[in-house]
Amino acid sequence: MQKLGVFVCHCGTNIAATVDVKAVAEALGREPSVVVSTDYPYMCSESGQNLIKDAIREHSLDGVVICSCSPRMHENTFRKAAAQAGLNPYMVEIANIREQCSWIHKDREEATEKAIVLGRAAIAKVLLNTPLTAGESPVTKRALVIGGGIAGIQTALDIAEAGFPVDIVEKEPTIGGKMAQLDKTFPTLDCAACILTPKMVDCAQNENIRILSFSEVEEVTGFVGNFTAKIRRKARYVDETKCTGCGLCTEKCPVKKVPNEFNLGMDNRRAVYIPFAQAVPKVARIDPDWCNMLKNGKCGLCSKVCTVGAIDYKQTDTVLEEHYGAIVAATGYEPIKVDRYGEYAYAQSKDVITSLEFERLTNAAGPTSGTLLRPSDGRHPHTIVFIQCVGSRCTPEMGKTYCSKICCMYTAKHAMLTREKYPDTDVYVFYIDVRTPGKNFDEFYRRAAEEYGVHYIKGAVGKVMPRADGTLDVQASDLIMNEQLHINADLVVLAAAIEPSKTARRLATMLTASMDTNDFFTEAHPKLRPVESPTAGIFLSGVCQGPKDIPETVSQASACAAKVIGLLSKNKLTGNPCVAHSDEWMCNGCSNCASVCPYGAITYLDKDFRMPDRSTKTRRVASVNPAVCQGCGACTVACPSGAMDLYGFSNSQIMAEVDAICK
Amino acid sequence: MKFAYYPGCTLKNRAKALDRTARETAALLGIEFEEIPEWQCCGGAYTSAKDEIATKLASVRALAAGRQIGDGRVVTVCSACYNVLKQTNHEFAVNPDFDFKVNNYLKGEPEYHGEGGVVHYLELLRDEVGFDELKKRVTRPLTGKKIAAYYGCLLLRPSSVLAFDDPENPAVMEDFIRALGAEPVLYSMRNECCGGYLTLTDRETAKRRSAAVKESAREMGADYMITACPLCLYNLTKNTDEPIPVRYFTEVLADALGLGGE
Amino acid sequence: MNNDWKDRIVRMSGAAVQKCMRCGKCSATCPNYGEMEYHPHQFVYMVERGDTERLMASPSIFECLTCFACVERCPRGVEPAKVIEAVRLEVIRQKGANHLKPDDLPAAADEDLPGQALVTALRKFAK
Helix, strand or coil, X not given: CCCEEEEEECCCCCCCCCCCHHHHHHHHHXXXXXXXXXXXXCCCCHHHHHHHHHHHHHHCCCEEEEEECCHHHHHHHHHHHHHXXXXXXXXXXXXXXXXXXXXXXXXXXXXXXXXXXXXXXXXXXXXXXXXXXXXXXXXXXXXXXXXXXXXHHHHHHHHHHCCCCEEEECCCCCCCXXXXXXXXXXXXXXXXXXXXXXXXXXXXXXXXXXXXXXXXXXXXXXXXXXXXXXXXECCCCECCCCCCCCCHHHHHCCCCCEECHHHCCCCEECCEECCCCCCCCCCCEECCCCCHHHHHCCCCHHHXXXXXXXXXXXCCCEEEEEEECEEEECCCEEECCCCCCHXXXXXXXXXXXXXXXXXXXXXXXXXXXXXXXXXXXXCCCCEEEEEEEECCCCCCCCCCCCCCCCHHHHHHHHHHHHHHHCCCCEXXXXXXXXXXXXXXXXXXXXXXXXXXXCEEXXXXXXXXXXXXXXXXXXXXXXXXXXEEEEEEECEEEEEECEEECCHHHHHHHHHCCCECCCCCECCCEXXXXXXXXXXXXXXECHHHHCCCCHHHHHHHHHHHHHHHHXXXXXCEEECCCCCEEECCCCCCCCCHHHXXXXXXXXXXXXXEEECCCCCEEEEEEEEECCCCCCCCCHHHHHCCCCCEEXXXXXXXXHHHHHHHHHC | CEEEECCCHHHHCCCHHHHHHHXXXXXXXXXXXXXXXXXCCCCCCCCCCCCCCHHHXXXXXXXXXXXXXXXXXXXXXXXXXXXXXXXXXXHHHHCHHHHHHHHHHCCCCCCCCCCCEEEEHHXXXXXXXXXXXXXXXXXXXXXXXXXXXXXXXXXXXXXXXXXXXXXXXXXXXXXXXXXXXXXXXXXXXXXXXXXXXXXXXXXXXXXXXXXXXXXXXXXXXXXXXXXCCHHHHHHHHHCCCCCCCEEEHHHHHHHHCCCCCX | XXXXXXXXXXXXXXXXXXXXXXXXXXXXXXXXXXXXXXXXXXXXXXXXXXXXXXXXXXXXHHCCCCCCHHHHHCCCCCCHHHHHHHHHHHHHCXXXXXXXXXXXXXXXXXXXXXXXXXXXXXXXXXX
């Protein structure tokens, strides 16, 4: 007869307010095998854990059931406590009577009854538990950072500084990301390029960092400490090892009318180009959609002018395979498409622009060399209207449900800089709320209003109407005055919501990392583990986890690096013993399990078996690599013969739980 | 192609030209309109209140009758009828309580559960005839004419129900104008209200609204305007001093197809 | 604060006044803003507050064109025009509260006025 202990946690009032914890302890104390059953206000506290440890020692317990919060919160805490008292940690079961009971019910009697049932299920399971021992696996001491914006750059630099090699994979021809397109940065107004480009150069010069630009991750296999990634190095038709970035080819190329994506299509580049002056790596790329040589074999001018013979029209994609211990997602964001908000006439008027376009129009390296000119006629705008929250804070049908967080501040920056440089310009900002929670942020916004005379109007713009004279009639509400306004503007700037990069969803699938409904990566814990994905070995840096400004991104990027360094510093990792295993006598070799396994953990072996009639027969049977298996259980469900089972979550354990609930 | 045809009350009196040119052009383009027998007025306005059932029964009966004809979709030419019939039909899909109550009213008549449909003549021209084909059928192209399409509200909103076109930046009438050989004029007020039925209770408001619409079209250089709605046409002609002519889209279509005089 | 009234308007209109985030887009978009004493964002707010009497007594509820521009552009799916329609019905369903009476029609109508205008106005403004 096994001896079990049951420990019911109040979680302050979180559980105790809705569940009669004493009644639960009492009821479960009457279950067969239970020799001790008690309750305590905070079971996770040190004294709570001591209560468990003392009971294990005093009663020589074989198993422990803890009725508390979700196992995601404190399973490890209680397993450790059990181990310290000499009990195998896998002889601990959690009955989740908080998230799955007290938090979701109102009726105390019903909730108490349910808590007892959940406790009984855990008791039924723990009676079938067996002690398990976790295996160990080595750690590949190299990190992969996916995305080369400021987030990826900072994470890579910090990891490299700690002495570990890092690869940055960037899908564009240069690292730098969105920050490279910005003009100045709030709230200090230092120039984005001046603070970013030294970091880009640091990446290029750091011997621990390898930049794989114009490349994309195609496939990731393995598990924490032991990932293998396939990286497609897209053909740029220029030999990266030879190109010196002299730019001669980009001057001679006869194809001059290619929309320049770095300036958001507001000027043109050549078919062979270097994205911008401070690009890293400073290597040209030939755009096959525009290059005459690649399209119809007629030209070859760039090849003739290149003094180092770097042009290679025959270059093809190559695929690099590399091993990593940790992977960082730093895939960043894109502004949403604003065409769908047709009332703002973005598609009708060139003088309705997005804030990122405004950045380029004020940047010295932009299409107007930093002079603010209207895209339609190249004249100075004298009245500018900024519209906030375009596509943010909407219902899901109308846009993004979240606040994009950066718009209030960059709009204050745009408005302030415009008033400083062009004092004869009237600047209006239509806002719902001005959100400035950050160091020196509100002071910055107030300066825009108080010192620079930016007109902040609480209200929304209903419609932007292009007029025959080229101006824009902006119809808006002023909620403080309770008026409807018409402003005759020369330029309208839309603070477009930001959304995760479109590449993030595919990457999340590859990494088996979870995402929220907005396609932001989910963190392991929103407060306590904000830079880790719930999938071990996957880390999150920058806006791919949620909207952030540059200071916050850099902080998070460094935090992320610290977590990666912590992992890479270990020589061995303790695995999860709750993995699948196959009963070779029952396995019929059908391959169902291998086809559903998301981790590629199952292989098939031809094995000799001694049959009951003493003959030897070769049979094809499934074999699970416990180091790769994550214990998801998909194979146990797919197996038609019942050969596949999961340690710690066996079919018989789960059925015992169900039986206990249904009793 | 045969479709159930719901002319609506206004097309039987003040907007006879709209009815006549719609039928004539459709016939020429190989579309047969079979008028729904004994149809009643749709009410002119869809009342969005959830407890308004009886006022929608005339529309329901028209939809129920229309499902027997052609592919079951009812064609309208008037924007208001289109709006009312389509919103009514949509309510069956999203509101079981409405379905239940309507069918209680319909006791003794065949049940109706939203299986019919509603389509505007402009949609037929776009999707069934096709503007490329229409262009080929034009015998008197409107070359050189600058035409401003006036959508108003009823064809476009609520777009989640009507799904007629992009509610802020519609294209169907502009494409229609191009098919007839003319040049469409884009102007901001093409999807803003003309004042509608307020002309009865507050004529000054209707005048201000219509004037704003027409000024916007004039500013962008329109020779004349087209609409699908008799009330819009009334407001834009009777409630403004702006001389730009306003015509039904079907009249312009009839001209381009060589029907009628000139 | 009249909660019964508020609940009835919300139920009748099917509109979600509590979703309003006070951005004022409905009032920014309203073509008939200038003719109103209270404006679309105030309609929504007054219903949310249960401010019955002032709203029901206001001529503003008969100035809504039901053009649905506010419904189309509201970022929160509040549907102000439906709220106003419910309030208007609440008023005209009272005894003798028709805003437009058949007797008024001959004076208001001219020979070109489409029948559509008459039936629409009566549907909107009379029970």
